[in-house]
Amino acid sequence: MPLRHPHAHHRGRQGSGGRDAGSAIMNAPERSLASAAQTGKPADAGRRRFLAAGAITVGFTLLPAARLYAAEAAQGPKLPGSLNTNPMLDAWIRLDAQGKLTVYTGKAELGTGVRTALLQIAAEELDVDPSAIHFVTADTQLTPNEGYTAGSHTIADSGTALLNAAAQVRALLLQAAAARLGVDADTLKIDNGFIVAGDGRSLRYGEAVDGLDLHRPAAPVSTLKDPASHKVIGKPMQRLDIPGKVTGGASYVQDMRLPGMVHARAVRPPSYGARLTGVDSARVEAMPGVVKVVRDGSYLAVVAEDEWQAIQAMRELAASATWEETNTMPAPDQIHAALMKMPAREIAVADQPGPAGGAARTLHARYTKPYLVHGSIGPSCSVALFENDRLTVWTHTQGVFPLRAGLAEMLSMPPENIRCVHVEGSGCYGHNAADDVAADAALIARAVPGRPVRMQWMREQEHTWEPFGPAMVTDVKASLDADGKVIDWQYEIWSNSHNQRIDNAGRLMPTWALEHPFTPAPPKPIPMPEGGGDRNSIPLYDFAGVRVQHHFIPDMPLRVSAMRSLGAYHNIFTIESFMDELARAANADPVEFRLRHLGNPRGRDVIALAAEKFGWKDRGKRPPGHGIGFSFAQYKNLMAFLAIAMEIAVERESGRVRIGRVVAACDCGQIVNPDGVRNQIEGGILQSTSWTLYEQLQYDTRRITSYDWSGYPIMRFSDVPATVEVHLIDRPGAPFLGAGEASQGPASAALGNAIADAIGVRLRDLPLAAGRRLREAARPSAA
Structure with missing residues (x-):
């Protein structure tokens, strides 16, 4: 918010x-x-x-x-x-x-x-x-x-x-x-x-x-x-959740049906901070099946006996509502410049002075990331029952206890009178609207006590009101000595908070519209080594001098919060893209250049395994428009090690990217379920390549405009890699290292490096295939 x-x-x-x-x-x-x-x-x-x-x-x-x-x-x-x-x-x-x-x-x-x-x-x-x-x-x-x-x-x-x-x-x-x-x-x-x-x-x-x-x-x-x-x-063990999902069984909170259940829909404001100035609720209350119209200040919702009746009533309610809009946002083509001008809290993430002098060559580059939408395939949903001064909420939140605390504050109820039960939602991986829809369900259930309320968001509400993944700017400068070794690394990040989860009731979006609204708790940076916008900003490589500065921006032009891997996605994209630029300047092979700067034995192991399984040394000369890329990181410098090699082809006339073979190697300590680890690495690669090529929020100076899939394109089945191989290094008895978000950053950089290899032009602004960017860069004259 x-x-x-x-x-x-x-x-x-x-x-x-x-x-x-x-x-x-x-x-x-x-x-x-x-x-x-x-x-x-x-x-x-x-x-x-x-x-x-x-x-x-x-x-x-x-x-x-x-x-x-x-x-x-x-x-x-x-x-x-x-x-x-x-x-x-x-x-x-x-x-x-x-x-x-x-x-x-x-x-x-x-x-x-x-x-x-x-x-x-x-x-x-x-x-x-x-x-x-x-x-x-x-x-x-x-x-x-x-x-x-x-x-x-x-x-x-x-x-x-x-x-x-x-x-x-x-x-x-x-x-x-x-x-x-x-x-x-x-x-x-x-x-x-x-x-x-x-x-x-x-x-x-x-x-x-x-x-x-x-x-x-x-x-x-x-x-x-x-x-x-x-x-x-x-x-390997068959996943418990898969049979119901692949056979159409009831698997998600969206599928829940309870006896006596009613259906609810909310009417959202057209923009941040818009105030409801009028609505014809009497006409809607007279519609067939309508149980109640709920209004509290600018908060507006309808309850009906069945779902279609609720949708029809919501549309009538929305059509009769009038709003006063006052909010403005920076123009989308100026957002990165605007972020860099906003007041920031300065955080010195790393400050290790390098040697004085000795630089044979210095390179500098700037990379940008847009706002991203979670884009859950199933819009957020929750079911709530308020009865005998007790509330039960079935929810796909990622934190039942923090949500309970937020709901208790919102409703002025003792926390022990609220029970939050997790039920899977159809799509998540980050702070989407799961908590917000639970707040909706709780508010509406209180208005119709004794009946379970199923609150379901609409697609346009999901795309316009969820917390987005923050836009970012990264700036990097590094110096090479005469032997092609990095002797100095200077790195800066401009980013909003990557965590606006439920610290208080004000973090629940529906509370902003109440007659007595709640204010979100102030944004706070996440301390390293976990980090938020600065997650994975410290390279794992052995550079003589390293300086990393995080410009943490409290003011948020758009509502943002956690998205899978937080700042690691863009920081690894930047670091690993720039490593390829440095390797090229040093006339070095990208894999050899990484190994030259890496002493961590487990990191070296995954790099060597990915390169071997890909056949990096035997790759040969590539046809025009074909490229290969490599990338490596340890998630948060704490969790799983992962290296990726990727081959792609770029159609120069259209700018379309076809991803051929992807080979990944992962070390996540002792492996519990190898199939499960492979699932996560594969899924992360697909998600990351979709972000990297296509995804960016669309908006103007007042409203979010990418309210459906036509305005927010994601990777289609025809665009997925031809093959994805995941090779695992098991270390029985070693600590478990999380692998769920290990591939987002490396996949983005491997793809960016492969595109640069294919067309001879380095693209640094995400998404790489946005508009005519890649098509123009891929023209023979550009290369």
């Missing part, structure tokens, strides 16, 4: 398990809440029955004792992964006397396959088949609070927590069984949920847990299984 919003003066505020695995694991929270909605019973009645029947006292990290343990853990040794903030073992794993095994994670499935991978981790260390586990994700009433599912942290944080929690629970079960059987724990073996003694006697897990209290803090060190003995980790 622009900080110049007229209401700023008001108050602050996503195989082997088979059918049984899927049926045992998926959507339990959704089913239980749907049942509660039908019966009218409290949503936690089943949980109370479980507590009465189970042998374990169930605790949550919100309890005072858990907070005490968390405080003690913070003062003592750091616990692995998310155990550090959720240290109680039974926040992650619970087992009753009947042997029912339930595993919890605060992370959400966003289409990346993490639900499957996390299940594999827990099953491995608990020594059970994955189908034996009831798996629950991201539910404020049931799961640990792990914040947001973002930044490729799920396996690294939640996976590490589950790995260690499961190992500790297994050890406790062995100790309990040893005491029951009168033997040494070292003599016991586990066989799929049975603990077996050397004399043949055995106990089920449920029997071993009798009298064992898992409501205890985790230890900082766990006895993990030898990776050589792994049967589940490191093996």
Whole structure:
């Protein structure tokens, strides 16, 4: 939201398990809440029955004792992964006397396959088949609070927590069984949920847990299984979420249907800050099926018995509404110049002086990135039920706990009276409108208590009101010595915030239009090494001198927030494009030039593997208009290492780019599900090439104009690469390194480098194929 919003003066505020695995694991929270909605019973009645029947006292990290343990853990040794903030073992794993095994994670499935991978981790260390586990994700009433599912942290944080929690629970079960059987724990073996003694006697897990209290803090060190003995980790497993998606089953929150459910649509202002000056709500309320017109200041919505009635009523309501528009935005062709002139908070990201003198040649270049749209294939949706002063929201948010806090502030409700349950949405990867539509659903559900409300955005609303990926400017200057080594690297970034997630109710867009609106919390930079606009701005290469300056711009001409990989996409595009420019100036092969400056052995390994599998050394002379490109990065300099080689062809007459072969090599530490990693690398390559070639938000000085797919083109099936190969380096026993966003930056630079190789002209303004840019550059006279 622009900080110049007229209401700023008001108050602050996503195989082997088979059918049984899927049926045992998926959507339990959704089913239980749907049942509660039908019966009218409290949503936690089943949980109370479980507590009465189970042998374990169930605790949550919100309890005072858990907070005490968390405080003690913070003062003592750091616990692995998310155990550090959720240290109680039974926040992650619970087992009753009947042997029912339930595993919890605060992370959400966003289409990346993490639900499957996390299940594999827990099953491995608990020594059970994955189908034996009831798996629950991201539910404020049931799961640990792990914040947001973002930044490729799920396996690294939640996976590490589950790995260690499961190992500790297994050890406790062995100790309990040893005491029951009168033997040494070292003599016991586990066989799929049975603990077996050397004399043949055995106990089920449920029997071993009798009298064992898992409501205890985790230890900082766990006895993990030898990776050589792994049967589940490191093996392909059919993703739990795929069967329903490919067969047309109910898979998304958009598919939810509850008894007595009504449908809602909102009428959005035509531009940021527009004020509703009049509307004929009486005529709309008289339309067939209309339940209620909801108005609060400039907030306007309609509720109807069925979806088509809601759409028709929304259109009538919109047609009768009049607005006062006052907001202005910089002209799109001036946006990058405007960003560089705005007041900025100066952040010295790196300042390592290089040697004085010795520069044989200095190069300088500037790169730009436009605003990007998330473009979720399914517009955002949420279902909410307000009943007996309690609110339940089914949502595809990336953070159920932060959303609950924002909704509680918006509605002036105690957080404990709100339950947010994650259900997958059709498209995400970043901060799209999932939280906003949940706020819509909550506001409208309060106006029609006792009936579930399904709130669905329209395509034009999704494209014009979601938080966009920020525009950026990067400027780089580097010097080479006489031997072709980089001795000095000077880098600058101009960017808005890349994270406007729900710090307060004012971050929820619908609250801006209320009679008493909320103001968004001020934007703040994300500290490195995670970073926001400066993510991946420090090269991993061994340069003698490195200076990186981040001009963090608080003022936001357009509404922006997190988009997959944040600033890493453009920073890696810049760094790796400029590395090719430097290699050319040094008369060096691009791969050899990178290796010349890289000491990190794991980085060198992925570069060597990608080059070998691509056949980089044997590539030969290319036909006119054909090019190859290479790129490398370690995501955030913390997560997965990834290198990409790409070959393309450019049609000089039309400027069309045809992507031929793409070869990637990835090192993400210990691999849980190799198919899942390949899925993410492949998907990231496709998404990144779409951004890099085609995507940019269209707007004028008042409104967003790319409100549908014709105004915001994305890659089509006819444009995808002919082949994509992903080669993995597995490191059993090594820490998990997130891979979900590892390929966005390298794919963009490999593509840019290949285009430069094909046409002999370097393009530095994204998207590369926008308008006539590539076609004009590809003309023989231009090259």
